[in-house]
Amino acid sequence: MMSKTTTFAAFLVACAAFSAHAAEPAAAAGQAKADAVCAACHGKDGNTPIDPSYPKLAGQHRDFLTRALLDYKSGARKNAIMTGQAQALSRADIEGLADYYAGLPGSLQVALPK
Amino acid sequence: MPNVPIFDESAQPICSMNPSYSPPMMKSATPAVVLSVLLISLSALLMPSSAQAQSGEVVGNADAGRKKASMCVGCHQIPGYKASFPSVYPVPMIVGQSGKYIEASLAAYKKGDRSHPTMRSIAGSLSPQDMADLAALYGSK
Numbered sequence: 001m002m003s004k005t006t007t008f009a010a011f012l013v014a015c016a017a018f019s020a021h022a023a024e025p026a027a028a029a030g031q032a033k034a035d036a037v038c039a040a041c042h043g044k045d046g047n048t049p050i051d052p053s054y055p056k057l058a059g060q061h062r063d064f065l066t067r068a069l070l071d072y073k074s075g076a077r078k079n080a081i082m083t084g085q086a087q088a089l090s091r092a093d094i095e096g097l098a099d100y101y102a103g104l105p106g107s108l109q110v111a112l113p114k
Numbered sequence: 115m116p117n118v119p120i121f122d123e124s125a126q127p128i129c130s131m132n133p134s135y136s137p138p139m140m141k142s143a144t145p146a147v148v149l150s151v152l153l154i155s156l157s158a159l160l161m162p163s164s165a166q167a168q169s170g171e172v173v174g175n176a177d178a179g180r181k182k183a184s185m186c187v188g189c190h191q192i193p194g195y196k197a198s199f200p201s202v203y204p205v206p207m208i209v210g211q212s213g214k215y216i217e218a219s220l221a222a223y224k225k226g227d228r229s230h231p232t233m234r235s236i237a238g239s240l241s242p243q244d245m246a247d248l249a250a251l252y253g254s255k
Binding site: 060061 | 141183193201205207228
């Protein structure tokens with residue numbers, strides 16, 4: 001019984017370690033891609049776009065960023081610049097970029113200022 | 115077959131039967147009056163309202179935006195809130211985006227360049243002034 005519990009605990013620790021490990025390379029690959037492609041318009045920190053009509057990405061929800069890029073790629077979301085950019089991205093690229101930008105500190109928030 | 119005219123050409127319009135009669139509107143509406151009324155209406159149409167800048171660009175007001183935000187807060191101001199249709203993902207944080215991006219987003223939903231059904235429906239009900247007011251409320255200064 002004890003050994004079963006220990007095994008299960010070890011399994012949980014391994015799962016946690018694996019998921020933490022798995023997220024790392026995605027975000028790292030995301031950063032390389034972000035610096036090479038996205039930073040030119042959205043800012044190196046993802047929080048200082050070069051034009052006010054471009055969104056801040058830093059700290060945005062990961063799954064929303066994924067959705068936005070997938071929608072650009074599929075054509076569900078249309079934009080003269082982003083439609084072309086997203087065509088060049090693989091699913092793995094998109095997830096890496098979403099991981100990376102979601103993890104950056106930014107000025108976006110949920111609550112409205114009073 | 116007797117020749118019965120369908121339209122009696124000799125019949126006169128009622129007002130011309132009485133030479134002293136003329137419609138009350140026509141009596142005072144001289145061409146000069148008509149012209150000036152038209153010019154005033156035209157200038158009112160062309161004159162920018164107080165909410166618009168000289169360039170014709172719509173200028174938003176955050177206080178006005180606060181009164182129009184009831185459709186936004188039920189999703190965007192709920193921490194962790196997720197859109198559930200057509201796919202499940204957290205709704206974006208919009209507080210702190212630039213006002214110009216928020217306006218561009220709403221316009222894109224209204225136009226159909228962005229597809230989320232709920233947002234398309236909401237943005238479709240907004241005027242450019244509504245969008246500018248919401249952008250002033252949500253956008254970073």
